[in-house]
Amino acid sequence: MKVSGAEIVVESLKKEGVTHLFGYPGGVVLNLFDYLYDAKGIKLILTRHEQGATHMADGYARCTGKVGVALVTSGPGATNTVTGIATAAMDSIPIVVLTGQVPTMLIGNDAFQEADIVGITRPCTKYNYLVKNIDDLAPTIREAFHIASSGRPGPVLIDLPKDISAGMGTFNWPEKIQIRSYNPTVEGNKKMIEKAVDEIAKSKKPVIIAGGGVILSNASDELRQLAELTQVPVITTLMGIGSFPSTHPLSLGMPGMHGTYYANMAIQDSDLIVAVGMRFDDRVTGKISAFAPNATIIHIDIDPTSIRKNVHVDIPIVGDSKNILTALNEIVKAEQKTQWGQIRMAWLKQLDQWKELRPMSYTYSDSVIKPQYVIEKLYEATGGDAIITTEVGQNQMWAAQFFKFDKPRTFLTSGGLGTMGYGFPAAIGAQVAHPDKTVIDIAGDGSIQMNIQELATAVVYELPVKVAILNNRYLGMVRQWQEMFFNERYSHSGLDVVPDFVKVAEAYSAIGLRAERPSDVEPVIKEALKIKKPVFMDFVIDWKEKVFPMVPAGAAIDQMLFDEEEAPKKKESKKLKAVK
Amino acid sequence: MKRHTISVQVENKFGVLSRVAGLFSGRGYNIESISVGETLDPKVSVMTIVTRGEDQIVEQINKQLNKLIDVIKVQDLYDVDHVEREMVLVKVAPPQEQKAEVLRLTEIFRGRVVDSSPKTYTIQITGDESKIEAFLELVKPMGVKEFVRSGKIAIAREKSKS
Numbered sequence: 147m148k149v150s151g152a153e154i155v156v157e158s159l160k161k162e163g164v165t166h167l168f169g170y171p172g173g174v175v176l177n178l179f180d181y182l183y184d185a186k187g188i189k190l191i192l193t194r195h196e197q198g199a200t201h202m203a204d205g206y207a208r209c210t211g212k213v214g215v216a217l218v219t220s221g222p223g224a225t226n227t228v229t230g231i232a233t234a235a236m237d238s239i240p241i242v243v244l245t246g247q248v249p250t251m252l253i254g255n256d257a258f259q260e261a262d263i264v265g266i267t268r269p270c271t272k273y274n275y276l277v278k279n280i281d282d283l284a285p286t287i288r289e290a291f292h293i294a295s296s297g298r299p300g301p302v303l304i305d306l307p308k309d310i311s312a313g314m315g316t317f318n319w320p321e322k323i324q325i326r327s328y329n330p331t332v333e334g335n336k337k338m339i340e341k342a343v344d345e346i347a348k349s350k351k352p353v354i355i356a357g358g359g360v361i362l363s364n365a366s367d368e369l370r371q372l373a374e375l376t377q378v379p380v381i382t383t384l385m386g387i388g389s390f391p392s393t394h395p396l397s398l399g400m401p402g403m404h405g406t407y408y409a410n411m412a413i414q415d416s417d418l419i420v421a422v423g424m425r426f427d428d429r430v431t432g433k434i435s436a437f438a439p440n441a442t443i444i445h446i447d448i449d450p451t452s453i454r455k456n457v458h459v460d461i462p463i464v465g466d467s468k469n470i471l472t473a474l475n476e477i478v479k480a481e482q483k484t485q486w487g488q489i490r491m492a493w494l495k496q497l498d499q500w501k502e503l504r505p506m507s508y509t510y511s512d513s514v515i516k517p518q519y520v521i522e523k524l525y526e527a528t529g530g531d532a533i534i535t536t537e538v539g540q541n542q543m544w545a546a547q548f549f550k551f552d553k554p555r556t557f558l559t560s561g562g563l564g565t566m567g568y569g570f571p572a573a574i575g576a577q578v579a580h581p582d583k584t585v586i587d588i589a590g591d592g593s594i595q596m597n598i599q600e601l602a603t604a605v606v607y608e609l610p611v612k613v614a615i616l617n618n619r620y621l622g623m624v625r626q627w628q629e630m631f632f633n634e635r636y637s638h639s640g641l642d643v644v645p646d647f648v649k650v651a652e653a654y655s656a657i658g659l660r661a662e663r664p665s666d667v668e669p670v671i672k673e674a675l676k677i678k679k680p681v682f683m684d685f686v687i688d689w690k691e692k693v694f695p696m697v698p699a700g701a702a703i704d705q706m707l708f709d710e711e712e713a714p715k716k717k718e719s720k721k722l723k724a725v726k
Numbered sequence: 727m728k729r730h731t732i733s734v735q736v737e738n739k740f741g742v743l744s745r746v747a748g749l750f751s752g753r754g755y756n757i758e759s760i761s762v763g764e765t766l767d768p769k770v771s772v773m774t775i776v777t778r779g780e781d782q783i784v785e786q787i788n789k790q791l792n793k794l795i796d797v798i799k800v801q802d803l804y805d806v807d808h809v810e811r812e813m814v815l816v817k818v819a820p821p822q823e824q825k826a827e828v829l830r831l832t833e834i835f836r837g838r839v840v841d842s843s844p845k846t847y848t849i850q851i852t853g854d855e856s857k858i859e860a861f862l863e864l865v866k867p868m869g870v871k872e873f874v875r876s877g878k879i880a881i882a883r884e885k886s887k888s
């Protein structure tokens with residue numbers, strides 16, 4: 147029996163368990179939108195920009211572990227998804243992006259709204275397809291979901307020419323898929339795993355560094371078990387936040403450029419690093435030649451290309467984190483000889499001393515709102531029971547440093563690409579997945595303006611997303627670098643006009659609240675959390691506040707700068723005026 | 727920096743060459759030559775890629791190639807006993823008194839004249855790189871107008887059981 151291409155697409159999505167997709171219509175996808183008009187069991191969320199749609203699909207994927215889906219038109223619709231796709235690629239997030247394409251006959255003709263989106267996205271997708279034969283539709287979609295969600299996950303794009311979605315064909319749903327050239331290694335090598343346990347037992351000063359891979363493979367319980375059994379402290383990278391409880395006594399927080407003093411000191415002093423699902427990004431390692439000079443490195447990762455890419459690795463273990471951690475734990479449990487608590491005593495004591503010496507802190511003020519205070523109050527008001535997304539800049543780092551995350555899939559941030567404009571649509575995607583959860587985007591006044599139009603989406607679909615804008619009237623992170631490393635030459639980092647975010651919210655029929663003094667912070671947060679609508683909270687913060695500790699670019703990670711006095715000598719900052 | 731010849735079996739699909747080439751350009755790896763052709767199984771092509779790099783880079787190249795979804799198998803022939811061949815087509819326009827010498831050289835190199843005109847010979851030479859380089863060196867002074875090289879192809883030697 148022949149059915150329409152649109153029906154094949156939508157029914158295939160349903161077979162993959164898709165209940166929501168994020169999209170925006172246009173000429174060549176009208177058949178698909180027409181089929182979706184009254185399709186049962188699947189709902190399209192109409193966004194206000196295609197970038198928003200891809201970030202929503204991404205946020206949805208990060209907080210559920212399912213594949214997020216976006217559907218957009220050809221040409222400009224397709225090119226608008228590129229930032230979202232690259233964001234997902236850098237953070238290994240499974241999304242499938244369906245783009246319309248001009249009819250097969252016209253491809254290559256510079257037809258109206260034609261863009262070679264398969265060519266454009268080849269370097270930023272895990273894989274992509276141009277469907278040229280309608281009978282390949284269902285198998286292609288099946289394969290795309292498989293590739294997106296297995297191995298090291300990532301975005302997959304399917305380009306659908308108009309004549310394919312409008313044509314008639316057969317629904318060939320393959321029950322099984324076999325791609326001979328794609329067989330990710332999931333089980334770790336036994337010998338290597340045994341060697342790893344020996345090293346952990348031998349080590350006097352070990353640390354675990356957990357990355358986003360732990361979250362992607364749902365291996366948090368196994369990670370915690372390993373840490374507790376062997377009494378090894380855990381450092382979580384920006385992408386690994388939530389993979390291990392921040393409130394756990396063995397937690398050392400985040401490493402790297404804006405990491406905690408004690409995490410960076412621990413790495414530099416360690417004799418063993420157990421890296422799990424992380425890739426030694428340059429923001430983590432700092433000066434690579436000075437990174438962890440005394441450490442033996444065990445590297446567990448599903449992607450062989452991550453191993454030995456940036457740092458020397460002594461024991462590589464390729465495979466899925468969950469499987470490998472499970473295998474490690476089994477060996478550890480079976481062997482009774484090692485007195486873990488005993489052999490770690492001195493090391494854990496040293497770490498406690500570092501924690502006491504320089505805990506994460508800031509200087510509270512009762513005249514001006516400090517951004518860190520806002521984050522602390524958000525944590526208190528939610529009891530930590532929230533999904534937090536972030537934009538990029540200082541806001542992102544303060545969120546990572548001062549909120550506490552005890553569960554995986556609750557901190558959604560663009561780590562690899564660092565995409566301003568990610569947090570708000572990602573929060574909307576998360577709220578679609580979890581309508582009853584508190585979802586908060588911790589935003590900057592610059593970043594929020596990059597996808598602010600999605601407020602309409604949140605309002606229309608009654609998604610009560612909260613946005614906490616840390617409003618410093620600056621591209622704060624840029625300003626911070628200029629203050630510290632460019633002689634306070636604030637070239638184009640002041641946002642001379644920042645919209646009245648309360649009025650913006652009201653203009654979209656959402657709610658806007660403002661806090662101008664520290665005493666307003668708590669009441670504003672409490673009120674916002676009560677409102678069952680989208681709320682913009684505009685926190686007018688101290689524009690001078692900087693993110694510390696900070697490892698200057700190119701320095702070793704134990705070369706941290708702390709508050710003012712340690713920073714490069716500051717001249718009178720007259721040139722700088724706060725924009726009201 | 728060592729030179730590696732890597733033989734890559736790929737799905738014979740639209741876009742695969744661009745994925746492989748894009749991998750090299752996107753990551754700043756160097757390609758000295760690349761040649762592609764069908765195999766016994768028409769659904770599979772083999773690409774022979776010649777590249778150069780430090781060990782750690784070449785290790786990455788091999789892994790990154792393997793990671794491409796359409797790549798079936800990657801074999802780095804660096805430590806493998808193998809045969810390499812390349813072909814060159816050379817158009818020479820020798821002065822009258824050197825025409826015989828060009829033909830003599832062609833014979834010594836077991837080449838063939840595949841086209842001729844009143845002023846030129848087009849000569850085909852096959853062999854490993856050093857043979858091709860040697861031939862070009864010798865005929866260049868005699869008036870080479872242009873030449874085209876095929877890029878290398880390579881195959882592992884069958885292990886002979888002794």
Ligand SMILES: Cc1ncc(C[n+]2csc(CCOP(=O)(O)OP(=O)(O)O)c2C)c(N)n1
Nearest residue numbers: 539540541564566590591592593621622623
């Ligand atoms: C799309 C994009 N453009 C530019 C940058 C570079 N960048 C990084 S942080 C930053 C400033 C962000 O300003 P804001 O959102 O106000 O955050 P703040 O640092 O003030 O908290 C900029 C411009 C980026 N990360 N993303």
Ligand SMILES: [Mg+2]
Nearest residue numbers: 590591620622
């Ligand atoms: Mg700002």
